[in-house]
């Protein structure tokens with residue numbers, strides 16, 4: 434079995450493969466793929482990597498034939514750096530811990546987190562002043578870290594952890610992908626010192642909170658850490674302190690930049706579409722008025738959901754990674770064992786036959802009749818199958834509460850004359866800088 438029958442993406446340079454094209458414009462490469470075929474081969478130097486970008490082939494890899502895959506090379510590398518939480522673990526450990534942790538994201542729990550989120554969103558709205566200029570990406574980054582930390586740790590115990598996470602997490606997230614992609618032989622380089630220091634400090638701070646929380650009788654408390662410490666499997670066994678630490682760190686890695694970037698892009702697009710903004714304001718006014726936003730309000734804000742769905746379609750997780758553990762047929766092509774496979778959500782979500790004029794921001798694409806006209810599995814911003822995001826509802830809850838709290842009080846616009854934000858890629862297509870000016874609305 435060989436990969437030679439799979440069409441190669443255009444623009445390969447002998448010896449270097451597609452690296453020059455990818456370095457020059459990675460998102461441009463992904464955008465162009467729809468014209469080239471459902472299963473493609475791209476060469477990273479001399480290493481072949483298979484790329485899938487259509488609803489059917491993405492579903493085959495993530496769901497239908499998901500058992501033929503593991504997470505792959507990058508995760509093998511990330512594991513020793515950031516631990517073995519749900520995002521990295523495999524096999525029996527993943528199944529057991531996923532079962533233990535899943536109930537922490539059930540509706541009853543989300544209701545409790547919603548009141549923490551609503552308080553955080555009001556505090557953010559209270560902190561702004563008329564005419565202030567912010568970098569929306571940075572502000573949302575800090576906000577998402579503090580909000581997640583506030584739901585993870587109980588307020589009294591978690592304060593020092595929140596402070597440390599706010600400092601160290603951005604350093605880790607900034608370099609995690611580069612650090613994992615760099616060869617192991619370069620691990621000792623001084624350029625990784627800041628990363629290693631921040632990763633070690635975050636581990637030790639989380640360890641301290643775990644010790645204090647365990648000692649303070651966590652049964653009956655509802656912050657995520659207390660729930661993790663109280664969780665028991667069928668045999669009555671719980672998670673070890675190291676497992677709890679890895680799961681907390683994973684949630685911080687997986688749940689902050691993603692939510693922050695979605696919020697920042699949503700604010701940016703709303704600022705450029707006063708018609709959409711008007712609709713949202715009317716919706717919020719009708720559903721909520723002036724009181725704080727609650728869990729029960731969220732289903733009554735479908736316009737906000739559409740804006741978030743469209744922001745994540747355009748600027749979501751760029752690619753997921755897998756490796757075959759046995760020979761498998763995808764899109765009619767045979768792929769041997771031990772092949773790296775990239776699932777490009779960015780390419781899938783910008784296919785012009787699914788989303789005409791795909792680069793345009795248009796929340797109406799998420800009206801029920803438009804959604805029904807597209808094939809199943811056309812949109813998977815949170816992945817699919819057994820590795821699907823555990824925090825999907827959590828993040829949409831947080832983002833909806835945040836927008837519904839901020840928008841009626843503040844009008845945000847890009848700073849006149851500022852360059853449009855460019856998309857940088859880490860895990861998300863997140864904005865580089867997003868200068869926005871804030872104005873108080875008349876009503877308040």
Ligand code: HEM
Nearest residue numbers: 519520684687688691692753814815816820822823824828
């Ligand atoms: C807009 C926000 C978010 C986006 C776009 C997002 C996206 C994703 C995606 C695409 C995956 C699948 C990865 C794969 O298949 O390789 C994933 C997994 C995961 N996410 Fe999220 N996520 C978000 C928010 C969150 C939040 C808020 C949390 C936690 C509080 C979280 C925790 C996780 C975890 C633990 C996994 C691993 C699940 C597993 O493998 O069992 N995510 N996320």
